[in-house]
Amino acid sequence: MSATIKSVAEYAGVSIKTVSRVINNEGTVKPDTLAKVQQAIDALDYRPNKAARDLAGRDNYVLGYVYDNPNAYYILAMQNGILKECRSNGYELLIHPCDATNPDIIDELVNMVNSARLAGLILSPPLSEMPDVLQAMDDKGIQYVRVLSGDKAPDNKPCVLVDDYQAARQITGHLLDQGHQRIAFIAGEKQHHSTTERQRGFYQALADHGIQADPELVIDGTYSFGTGVQSIQQLLALPEPPTALFACNDEIAAGALFGARMQGVDVPEALAIAGFENSPFSTQTFPPLTTASQPTAQIAQRATSSLIRSLQARKRKAENHTIPADIFVPELIVRESTSR
Amino acid sequence: MSATIKSVAEYAGVSIKTVSRVINNEGTVKPDTLAKVQQAIDALDYRPNKAARDLAGRDNYVLGYVYDNPNAYYILAMQNGILKECRSNGYELLIHPCDATNPDIIDELVNMVNSARLAGLILSPPLSEMPDVLQAMDDKGIQYVRVLSGDKAPDNKPCVLVDDYQAARQITGHLLDQGHQRIAFIAGEKQHHSTTERQRGFYQALADHGIQADPELVIDGTYSFGTGVQSIQQLLALPEPPTALFACNDEIAAGALFGARMQGVDVPEALAIAGFENSPFSTQTFPPLTTASQPTAQIAQRATSSLIRSLQARKRKAENHTIPADIFVPELIVRESTSR
DNA sequence: GAGTAAAATGACAGCGTTGTCATTATTATG
DNA sequence: CATAATAATGACAACGCTGTCATTTTACTC
Known part of the structure; x- marks a missing residue:
């Protein structure tokens, strides 16, 4: 049986809530308490149970990758990059193929995000370039990061640029x-x-x-x-x-x-x-x-990391945490x- | 807010446990009760909360798709088929690209299954055809389904056959x-x-x-x-x-x-x-x-459904529940x- | 050193589901 | 038709975590 937050709390001699604060980096823990808890976590090889976190918390630790692109190689490379970053941050990935020409695409996406309680979305072309899709996400307060073609960000919402020009x-x-x-x-x-x-x-x-x-x-x-x-x-x-x-x-x-x-x-x-x-x-x-x-996989990884960071920032109410857009120039x- | 098991139970006029029985195919529900519940599920567009299931139950409702195949189209088609079946059964999919020629592949897989608490694995060629990989899965008691080439099943473990011959x-x-x-x-x-x-x-x-x-x-x-x-x-x-x-x-x-x-x-x-x-x-x-x-997507879907059924069967201790292997003959x- | 504000910590109630066990409805038996 | 056996259903406590709010500790002021 693997360690639970309760066993860590007992071991460290604190309440479970304090342990929770430590694992979520809430920052309101005294340095020596934090050290004690950290040590307990290490000693017990504790790893938070994702299901319990998802169930108890507001957000799910699940990201979504929505795609509609005929190029299988591109999709797979994106997916691999996203996956890599998700794994190292304890997130999971939900894959959602869709048809961008479907008139109900917006409803479909909003529905999916809600029913799977996604924390955020990774959007690649052509979806990342459809203004009405992005508008709908903004309206519903759904976090996302876009991968798109361009040499400068069209707005200050998170994106990773590929300088095709x-x-x-x-x-x-x-x-x-x-x-x-x-x-x-x-x-x-x-x-x-x-x-x-x-x-x-x-x-x-x-x-x-x-x-x-x-x-x-x-x-x-x-x-x-x-x-x-x-x-x-x-x-x-x-x-x-x-x-x-x-x-x-x-x-x-x-x-x-x-x-x-x-x-x-x-x-x-x-x-x-x-x-x-x-x-x-x-x-x-x-x-x-x-x-x-x-470097599609790398682009995807960067996009995912930027999404995760902005998710964590929002959680800690750090309001104006803007992440500068990365630019990748494809190599000849x-x-x-x-x-x- | 999406529907919960409680709202479905109220709508159908039964207890939440009965709804639980229906969504888990436990088979001990009277036909007309079942119909009522099914209808309530459809009406409310209910989808079980994975986090809660994982937390409450013994197993996680997560399947893994492990692949190493240079053909991106094949992978993507497999993935889509698996995804479709997973969705309609409330399972989630964890994607794991890997390198079959890696000597540590077996450790890698076993580790992954344990740390992600996977319920089962979907294996496609070449992994599905590697005896030592399969042996390791059997030893560790990891459930899996294979997609493989052949005109008859090599053993009585779950597989879906593609009759290339x-x-x-x-x-x-x-x-x-x-x-x-x-x-x-x-x-x-x-x-x-x-x-x-x-x-x-x-x-x-x-x-x-x-x-x-x-x-x-x-x-x-x-x-x-x-x-x-x-x-x-x-x-x-x-x-x-x-x-x-x-x-x-x-x-x-x-x-x-x-x-x-x-x-x-x-x-x-x-x-x-x-x-x-x-x-x-x-x-x-x-x-x-x-x-x-x-029909790769269809093959994948069938494989997934067969895996899920065998998972559910095992859960109900129905020991010798063998599912006959499906055979697909590619069409000229x-x-x-x-x-x- | 008393009084106050701020920081750190804790108690406890959920989250939505499943497992266990108790209860009720149905069927079979003599 | 009563009774036992079985099938179908329900009540309720977990599961491990986070959010809310109350409480305690610490730091700061005069």
């Missing part, structure tokens, strides 16, 4: 450095900020080099292999086809690579291709794809698909 | 029906039973048609795009190359498709290619891949990659 600028810059002048861009879903940010970075890099973007070379699509295949056909059929392509993600890039091969166009000799996201398969294409790597990974 | 036989049969005689096979990791079962099905189908398998046409590899690319080069370089290929999964098939194109070999005209698993990208290759679809999906 900067990374896209670097990738495009890399292509330009290789001597390319006609560079095509294939976009993903416009609802994802990542797409617009990457596109913004693309344009900025061209501007940096004094190059006027050719609208014919910019194609809208979805984050899919199919988009890559179709778009590259369209691009190669142009009177003056591009010599390089920046695809909004690796799946599009892989599709474009496939499409180019189908038309007998050599990569990278006749066409350089860069992707984004550093998906596992980006090393398995022939040639391997130049891409940008976002050069592989053979853009060799000279 | 039968499905592989069907795919190979489909290729044979198209008139192919020289059919190649590319295998995945031999540690995965799915590989050996699929290979067995392949051989059986050939034997069914009185064809002797040519060892030159059978290549060992890993479940990866790269294996596909390399293997197909090797196969096409043969004096008498195959006219059809059965790849052990879609990733290999996609690689083979890519490799064939690179060599100027048309698919399906000069080479028919079939994969396995019905991965999301199998519709996005050109041409789309013939494959076999395992014919697409253009094997058209005549």
Whole structure:
């Protein structure tokens, strides 16, 4: 039988409430009392019973990860990062897949948070970028942290930023450095900020080099292999086809690579291709794809840690405890698909 | 405020204990009482409070899903299926990614089960196929359910079977029906039973048609795009190359498709290619891949339900409550990659 | 050193469920 | 039809913790 708060209290010669104060860092315990209790906790190898805490306390020590994103690798990496941080802080994770296009999505989320008594929510794109969802969470007083694309926080609510703009600028810059002048861009879903940010970075890099973007070379699509295949056909059929392509993600890039091969166009000799996201398969294409790597698990971990800290701060009524937003810049990974 | 067992009891006009009996499937409730309670539960949208159950009861209502599988789609599908069943039974899910090649894996698992007080474990390949892991679980009295490849249960401990053998036989049969005689096979990791079962099905189908398998046409590899690319080069370089290929999964098939194109070999005209698993990208290759679809989420759901039932049975001391193993046969999906 | 404010500690009632055991309704038996 | 055996239901005390509020101890003032 494992130790309970009662046995710790007896061992330390204090009341259970004092032990409770110690384990919750309430800070109103005298240093020598605290030492006694700490020692008792260590001696008995006491670990608070989560079920009892949840039942007795106001909040549950459970965080929620809500996602709707077709990219399984991304979700899993997020999940792993969140999990890691949850574990080291005694929190548990509730996973909730959902459909962001569902008109009742807001009710669904509010319901879930209430019925599972979640302490807070971790939101990734596209949910983290839906104003009405965020508004509803604010209205209901539900704590959350967002992972979103951008180079500065849109407001002062907790978020972790992924600077797709900067990374896209670097990738495009890399292509330009290789001597390319006609560079095509294939976009993903416009609802994802990542797409617009990457596109913004693309344009900025061209501007940096004094190059006027050719609208014919910019194609809208979805984050899919199919988009890559179709778009590259369209691009190669142009009177003056591009010599390089920046695809909004690796799946599009892989599709474009496939499409180019189908038309007998050599990569990278006749066409350089860069992707984004550093998906596992980006090393398995022939040639391997130049891409940008976002440390998704690390981003998730940071987001979770920031959520937990703000949760604890709120509990101690430390009102204006603002946590500065972290920014991650995906790192350029050069592989053979853009060799000279 | 969400409904409690007390409000359900009042609504149904019974005692809270009777409601408890209903939600725990204790089976000693009269049919019409049960109906009344069920209706009250539905009307009030009651969901048992996990913390209270955990605290009051002996076991925790938490299941664990332990996985080590490179295929993100598979994991996510499993997870969704498990989650669905967990939710409808008031269980929670603890996700635990791990590395099956880690020598301390067994300690890691036992530790995790104990410290999180898990009620049971859901194991998928390759963990579900590691005898020492299973042995350790048995020794420690940890309940589990396995998802594994096979056409009959290897023992009488709970499992859900995926009949890769039968499905592989069907795919190979489909290729044979198209008139192919020289059919190649590319295998995945031999540690995965799915590989050996699929290979067995392949051989059986050939034997069914009185064809002797040519060892030159059978290549060992890993479940990866790269294996596909390399293997197909090797196969096409043969004096008498195959006219059809059965790849052990879609990733290999996609690689083979890519490799064939690179060599100027048309698919399906000069080479028919079939994969396995019905991965999301199998519709996005050109041409789309013939494959076999395992309803992974459904399999996971069934496995979870079987675990939960056996957990409840054990609780009621119903000693020899054996649940027959479910068998799922993946379904053949014919697409253009094997058209005549 | 008395009086007061503030800090530290404790007593005790829940939280929502399950387990135990007592009670009541139903069925089977002679 | 009475009685025993069994099935169905209920009353109530835990489970281990936190919140509230009362009480005690300490620090500070004049």
